[in-house]
Amino acid sequence: MSSPTSLAASSIQSSRFTRLWDSAGMLLVLAALFLTCSLFVDNFLSVANLRGLALSVSTIGMISCTMMFCLAAGDFDLSVGSVVAFAGVLGATVMNTTGSVALGVAAALAAGSMIGLLNGVFVARLGVNALITTLASMQIVRGLGFIASDGRAVGIRTAGFFDFGNTAWLGVPLPVWLTIACFVIFGVLLNLTIFGRNALAIGGNKEAAHLAGVPVVRIKILIFTLQGLVAAFAGLVLSARMTSGQPNTSLGLELEVISACVLGGVSLSGGVARIGAVVAGVLIMGLVQNAMNLLNIPPFYQYVARGLILLGAVMLDRFKSRR
Amino acid sequence: MPPDVMALDFVGLKKEFPGVRALDGVSFAVRGGSVHALMGENGAGKSTLLKILSGAYQPTSGAVRLGGAERVFASTAEAIEAGVAVIYQELHLVPDMTVAENLLIGRYPQRGGFLNRAALRAEAARLLALVGEDISPDTRLGRLSLAQRQMVEIAKALGRGARVVAFDEPTSSLSAKETDRLFAIIRDLKSRGHAILYVTHRMDEVYEICDAATVLRDGRHVVTHDSLAAVTRDALVKSMVGRELTNVYNYRPRPHAPEGLEVRGIAGPGLRKPVSFQVARGEILGFFGLVGAGRSELMRLICGAVDPEAGEVLVQGEKLPGNSPRAAIRAGLVFCPEDRKKEGIVAIRSVAENINLSARRSHLVGAGLFLDLAWEKRNAAEQISRLGVRTASPSTLIGLLSGGNQQKAILARWLSERVRVIVLDEPTRGIDIGAKSEIYALIHDLAASGVSVVVVSSELPEILGISDRVFVMREGLIAAEFTREAATPEAVLHAALPSGSIT
Incomplete structure (x- = not known):
C-alpha cells in the first residue's frame, strides 16, 4: 500500500505523462521504433537505406496531407490510388504526343483536379455518401487509366521529365523535398488559416458549422479538389521515378494513406487532425515496412503486420480517449 | 383488486438532472377503469413523469406503485413486463416490417427454432380485433395512416398485457373522425378496467374523455381533481399558469x-x-x-x-x-438554435474555437490569408470573462461544459460579431x-x-x-x-x- 503523498506524486507524474502522450504520442512511438530498428536491424541506419525509406513514403506522404483534410471534414476519398495511376498514364501519353513536359504535367494536374471536383460536387452538393461516391470514381478512374494506356505501361520519351523523380539536393531526393513541402503547406493551411479551422468545424458538427456561417459545401468541394490535385501530382512524381506511366500502380494506396492518417490520430468521424502526428503516422508505416524488408520477412507476412499495427494504433487511441 | 387500492400511484416522485429539478415530489393516484388527465405547460414535468413510468428514467427518489405494490423500473423492458405501456407521439414502430411483425416484435412465436408464420398472423389478427381495426396483418406498416399506426401501437401494448396505458398527446396529428375512433377505444379500455393516463393540452378532450385531472407546474404537483364535473375550464387554466412572476x-x-x-x-x-x-x-x-x-x-x-x-x-x-x-x-442577423448539442456547439472543439468560429473571418492578417492568433486568444479570453463562462481554460473541449456554459459560449460567438x-x-x-x-x-x-x-x-x-x-x-x-x-x-x-x- 502506498502512502497518500506518494499517490499524489504519482498522479501528478501520470498526468504529465498523459499530457505528453496526448500531444506527441505517435512521435514517441516513432522515436522508439527508430531507436529499436537502429540498434537491432542491420543496415537500417545506412544513408542509402534512409534515403530509400524516405523515397518509399513520398507518395503516401503527399496524399496523406489532403486525406487528412478530407477525414478532418468528416469525409473519405477512396479514389486517390486510381488518380495516381491515371495521372501518370495521362501525363506520359501527353508528353509523348506533344513532346512538352509542361503540357503533360498540366494535363495530369487538370484531370486530377477535375476528378476531385466531381467527387466534391457529388458528396457536398448532391449529398451522395462519400464512401459510395469515391468507391465509384475509384473504379471509373482506374478504368480510364487502363483505357488510355491500353493496359500497358507508357514509357516516357521526354528525358527532361525524369529529373522530377531522380535528382537530389543536399543528398535528399527531389520527391522527398516535395513531400516535405506538402507537409509544410498543408500544416500551415490546417493550423493558420480559416480554411483549416472551418474544415475541422465541419467535421466536428456540420449543422452547427453551417448555422455559424461556415460555407460547408464550398469548403468540402475545395477539399476534394485539392485531394485530386495532390494525388495527380504524386502520380506524376511517381511516373518520373519509374520513367513510365503505369495503369496498375498504387492499387490499395488509398487504404495505406487512410491507415497512415489514422495512425496519426486523425479521427474518422472528423473534427480532429494534427499534421505532426500524420507525419509520424506516415513514417511509422514506412519504417515498419522498411525494417521488415531488411529482415527478409516475406511480403505475405507484411500485409498481416501492417494490419496488426493499424489495429494496435486504433486501440491505443481508444484507450487514450476513454480516460 | 380491492376498490380502495389504486391501479397506479405516484409517491413523492423526484427527478433531478445536473442543475435542474424536473420533478419535485409529485404524488397522485390513478384509479383502475378511469381516464386521468395530466396537464401542465411545456416544461412542467409531464414528459419526465411519463419517462419514469415507462422505465426510461429512474427517479432520484420516490416510487411508482402498481396495484399497491412498489415498482422500480430499471429499464423500459421491465416496465413493459409489469404491464405499463406509454404511447408516445412518435410511435415506436418499424415502417419496413409488416403489421404482424411490429405487433409481436421481441416475442415472435417459434417452432423448432424457426419463425412460426401462421401463429404470428393469428395472434396479430386477434390483437387487431381488440382495437377493432380492420387491417391485414401482412400489410407493411409504412403504408398505414398515422391513426392506424397508433391503433397498432395500442394493440401491441395490449398484446403485452398492459394494464396501465399512458397516452402522450395522442390526438395532436389526428383528424376529428380519427379522434372519435381513438376515444371509442379508450372508453373500451376503461370499461375493461385499465388505468389510463392521458397527457393533453386540449381542454375539450379533457372534458370529453377524462374522469379526473392532475395539474403539474415547474415539476411540482399543483392539484388533482378526482371529478372534473365541478371544475371550470378557467380554473384549470389558472392552475396551470398561476404563479408569481419574480424579478x-x-x-x-x-x-x-x-x-x-x-x-x-x-x-x-x-x-x-x-x-x-x-x-x-x-x-x-x-x-x-x-x-x-x-x-x-x-x-x-x-x-x-x-x-x-x-x-x-x-x-x-x-x-x-x-x-x-x-x-x-x-x-x-445571428441565430442561436434550439438544439444546442446538434446545431450550436462543435462538441469536440475547444471553447475558444467555438467562440471564434464565425467572427474570425473579419480578423485575418497577412493579406487576409492567415488567422490572427493573437486576436483569437484575446477575444476568447475577453468573451469568457464578459459572459462568465465557467471553463477550466479556453482550450477545454466545449462538450465537457454544462448546458448553461455551452449556451453562454454560443452567445459569446455572436457577441464577437x-x-x-x-x-x-x-x-x-x-x-x-x-x-x-x-x-x-x-x-x-x-x-x-x-x-x-x-x-x-x-x-x-x-x-x-x-x-x-x-x-x-x-x-x-x-x-x-x-x-x-x-x-x-x-x-x-x-x-x-x-x-x-x-x-
Whole structure:
C-alpha cells in the first residue's frame, strides 16, 4: 500500500505523462521504433537505406496531407490510388504526343483536379455518401487509366521529365523535398488559416458549422479538389521515378494513406487532425515496412503486420480517449 | 383488486438532472377503469413523469406503485413486463416490417427454432380485433395512416398485457373522425378496467374523455381533481399558469428606435400563411406557442437556415443579400438554435474555437490569408470573462461544459460579431436557474445597446418576464399579438391552445 503523498506524486507524474502522450504520442512511438530498428536491424541506419525509406513514403506522404483534410471534414476519398495511376498514364501519353513536359504535367494536374471536383460536387452538393461516391470514381478512374494506356505501361520519351523523380539536393531526393513541402503547406493551411479551422468545424458538427456561417459545401468541394490535385501530382512524381506511366500502380494506396492518417490520430468521424502526428503516422508505416524488408520477412507476412499495427494504433487511441 | 387500492400511484416522485429539478415530489393516484388527465405547460414535468413510468428514467427518489405494490423500473423492458405501456407521439414502430411483425416484435412465436408464420398472423389478427381495426396483418406498416399506426401501437401494448396505458398527446396529428375512433377505444379500455393516463393540452378532450385531472407546474404537483364535473375550464387554466412572476427577468423599459428587423411576407415549411412583423432596435419580441406551433420553423426561415418560398428579411432597412446563415450573419442577423448539442456547439472543439468560429473571418492578417492568433486568444479570453463562462481554460473541449456554459459560449460567438438582430430559440432550455438569470441580463444588455432581440420560448413566465411585446403562434399561424401590459398569462395561454380547446 502506498502512502497518500506518494499517490499524489504519482498522479501528478501520470498526468504529465498523459499530457505528453496526448500531444506527441505517435512521435514517441516513432522515436522508439527508430531507436529499436537502429540498434537491432542491420543496415537500417545506412544513408542509402534512409534515403530509400524516405523515397518509399513520398507518395503516401503527399496524399496523406489532403486525406487528412478530407477525414478532418468528416469525409473519405477512396479514389486517390486510381488518380495516381491515371495521372501518370495521362501525363506520359501527353508528353509523348506533344513532346512538352509542361503540357503533360498540366494535363495530369487538370484531370486530377477535375476528378476531385466531381467527387466534391457529388458528396457536398448532391449529398451522395462519400464512401459510395469515391468507391465509384475509384473504379471509373482506374478504368480510364487502363483505357488510355491500353493496359500497358507508357514509357516516357521526354528525358527532361525524369529529373522530377531522380535528382537530389543536399543528398535528399527531389520527391522527398516535395513531400516535405506538402507537409509544410498543408500544416500551415490546417493550423493558420480559416480554411483549416472551418474544415475541422465541419467535421466536428456540420449543422452547427453551417448555422455559424461556415460555407460547408464550398469548403468540402475545395477539399476534394485539392485531394485530386495532390494525388495527380504524386502520380506524376511517381511516373518520373519509374520513367513510365503505369495503369496498375498504387492499387490499395488509398487504404495505406487512410491507415497512415489514422495512425496519426486523425479521427474518422472528423473534427480532429494534427499534421505532426500524420507525419509520424506516415513514417511509422514506412519504417515498419522498411525494417521488415531488411529482415527478409516475406511480403505475405507484411500485409498481416501492417494490419496488426493499424489495429494496435486504433486501440491505443481508444484507450487514450476513454480516460 | 380491492376498490380502495389504486391501479397506479405516484409517491413523492423526484427527478433531478445536473442543475435542474424536473420533478419535485409529485404524488397522485390513478384509479383502475378511469381516464386521468395530466396537464401542465411545456416544461412542467409531464414528459419526465411519463419517462419514469415507462422505465426510461429512474427517479432520484420516490416510487411508482402498481396495484399497491412498489415498482422500480430499471429499464423500459421491465416496465413493459409489469404491464405499463406509454404511447408516445412518435410511435415506436418499424415502417419496413409488416403489421404482424411490429405487433409481436421481441416475442415472435417459434417452432423448432424457426419463425412460426401462421401463429404470428393469428395472434396479430386477434390483437387487431381488440382495437377493432380492420387491417391485414401482412400489410407493411409504412403504408398505414398515422391513426392506424397508433391503433397498432395500442394493440401491441395490449398484446403485452398492459394494464396501465399512458397516452402522450395522442390526438395532436389526428383528424376529428380519427379522434372519435381513438376515444371509442379508450372508453373500451376503461370499461375493461385499465388505468389510463392521458397527457393533453386540449381542454375539450379533457372534458370529453377524462374522469379526473392532475395539474403539474415547474415539476411540482399543483392539484388533482378526482371529478372534473365541478371544475371550470378557467380554473384549470389558472392552475396551470398561476404563479408569481419574480424579478429574475430583470425587466427594465428601454428606448426603441425604428428600423431593426423587418420580416415581409415570409412563407415556407411549417407556416400556414405568410408572416410579416417588425422589431424595433432595442426591442425584445417574445414568441410563445406550444411545441410544434411553427415558431422554430419561422425563425429558421428568417435566419437563412431554411430557404423561404416567398418573402424577404430586412436588417436595419437593408435586404439580406441571400438565403443562407452566412449572408444573414454578414448583415448582422445571428441565430442561436434550439438544439444546442446538434446545431450550436462543435462538441469536440475547444471553447475558444467555438467562440471564434464565425467572427474570425473579419480578423485575418497577412493579406487576409492567415488567422490572427493573437486576436483569437484575446477575444476568447475577453468573451469568457464578459459572459462568465465557467471553463477550466479556453482550450477545454466545449462538450465537457454544462448546458448553461455551452449556451453562454454560443452567445459569446455572436457577441464577437457586430450584431444588429439576434434570434434566440429556447435560449434557456435545460439550463439551471442561476445561468438563466445571467442570460436574461445579457439579453437585456444587448437590447439596451440597440440590438433587436427575438426570443422563442415554451416557458410562459420567461416570455412574459423579458418581452416588450409577445406574439403567440398556433398551428403555423401568428394567432395573437400582445403588448407587455396586455400579456396576462391566461390570455397568452388561451391564444396558444389549439382552436376549440377553450371557449
